[in-house]
Structure formats: C-alpha cells, structure tokens
Amino acid sequence: MLTVHHLKKSRSKRVIWLLEELNMPYSLINHDRDPVTNLAPQSIKQIHPLGKAPIIVDGDITICESGAIMEYILNQNQKSLLRPADNTPEFYQYLEWSHFAEGSLALPVITSLLLQMEPREANYPLDGYIAKELAVDFAYIDQFLASHSYFAGNKFSAADIMMTIMLEIAMNLKLINDKPHIINYLEIVQNRPAYQLAAKYG
Numbered sequence: 001m002l003t004v005h006h007l008k009k010s011r012s013k014r015v016i017w018l019l020e021e022l023n024m025p026y027s028l029i030n031h032d033r034d035p036v037t038n039l040a041p042q043s044i045k046q047i048h049p050l051g052k053a054p055i056i057v058d059g060d061i062t063i064c065e066s067g068a069i070m071e072y073i074l075n076q077n078q079k080s081l082l083r084p085a086d087n088t089p090e091f092y093q094y095l096e097w098s099h100f101a102e103g104s105l106a107l108p109v110i111t112s113l114l115l116q117m118e119p120r121e122a123n124y125p126l127d128g129y130i131a132k133e134l135a136v137d138f139a140y141i142d143q144f145l146a147s148h149s150y151f152a153g154n155k156f157s158a159a160d161i162m163m164t165i166m167l168e169i170a171m172n173l174k175l176i177n178d179k180p181h182i183i184n185y186l187e188i189v190q191n192r193p194a195y196q197l198a199a200k201y202g
C-alpha cells in the first residue's frame with residue numbers, strides 16, 4: 001500500500017486530498033516540524049535526501065515533488081478521474097496550471113511567507129520584485145476565475161489541488177483580500193468532503 005510521509009502545514013495536504021478524492025487506500029506517517037526551526041525533522045531526511053515533504057513510498061518507488069506524486073497517483077487510477085483526457089484543450093490547461101502552481105506562483109508566495117517569519121529592515125531589496133510578481137500572478141488568476149469554475153475545463157481536477165494550497169497560503173498572508181473571484185473559488189473547493197478530511201491532518 002502507498003505510504004504518504006506527511007508534514008503538518010505543508011504541501012503534503014495536496015497528496016492526502018487527492019487520495020481522498022479518489023477513495024484510494026493509503027497509510028500515513030506524520031512527521032512533526034522541528035520545534036525550534038519549524039523545518040522538516042530528521043525523520044524526513046531518512047526517507048529522501050532532500051528532506052522535504054511530501055514524499056510517497058510505494059513498494060520500490062520513492063517519489064518527492066508534489067506535482068510528480070500527483071501524476072503517479074493519477075496513473076494508478078485507471079478511471080483517470082481528476083485529470084482531463086490526453087491531448088485535449090482541457091488537458092493542456094490542466095498541465096499549465098499544475099506547473100504554474102509550483103513553477104511560478106510558489107516563488108513569490110513562499111518568499112513572502114519566509115520574509116514575514118524573520119524580523120528584517122523595511123524595504124528589503126526583494127520586496128519590489130516580489131510585490132510585482134504577486135500583483136501580476138493574482139490579477140491573472142482572479143481574472144481567469146471570473147469566467148471559469150475550475151482551473152481545467154470547468155471540472156474539478158488535480159490542477160485545482162495544486163493551485164489551492166498556494167492560494168491558501170496567500171490568503172493567510174492577506175495577499176488576496178482584493179481578489180473576490182479567488183476568495184469565492186477557495187470557499188467552494190474547501191467545502192469538498194475530501195478537502196475537509198485532508199485538512200484534519202493539519
């Protein structure tokens with residue numbers, strides 16, 4: 001059975017959420033954050049040298065990177081639920097948003113999170129760059145959600161799971177208070193029963 005190595009308040013919520021959506025069996029190993037650094041504990045480094053969550057182990061296969069894990073899990077599910085059919089316009093929307101979540105949006109969002117965690121001088125040199133990136137990204141996302149219910153083909157997919165986690169961090173950092181379509185979207189996806197089960201793990 002597939003094992004999920006879960007770190008609280010992390011991207012590993014994506015993996016649990018997807019497994020719950022698909023009703024797939026899994027076992028969960030919880031790793032508590034280091035109480036001093038708030039980073040991943042040594043126990044995660046014993047599973048994978050990068051020492052980051054999420055990680056899954058399925059037989060001989062160990063995978064890190066949440067996007068790669070999502071694809072692995074979707075490949076185990078013959079019905080291909082939660083991923084549009086190959087080579088359709090929806091599939092390419094799905095690919096674009098799934099990659100955008102980690103490849104583009106994560107950089108300014110996670111940098112904002114880290115910068116808020118440390119006392120520092122006002123007008124830190126990165127502030128201007130990050131503010132510009134956040135403004136462009138969130139204007140684009142809000143405009144997209146004004147005319148789409150979900151990120152790929154107006155049907156809930158794993159791309160929504162990839163995007164939601166970054167949008168939640170942005171919401172907690174009060175970065176999207178003026179983005180009504182994103183706020184409305186978050187309310188809808190957070191109401192899904194599988195999301196709520198995953199959220200229980202922290």
Ligand SMILES: N[C@@H](CCC(=O)N[C@@H](CS)C(=O)NCC(=O)O)C(=O)O
Nearest residue numbers: 010011039040052053054065066067
């Ligand atoms: N791009 C990776 C990022 C993995 C990552 O940075 N995970 C964070 C939690 S969200 C982590 O393990 N941080 C703890 C640490 O760096 O010690 C993914 O999507 O899986």
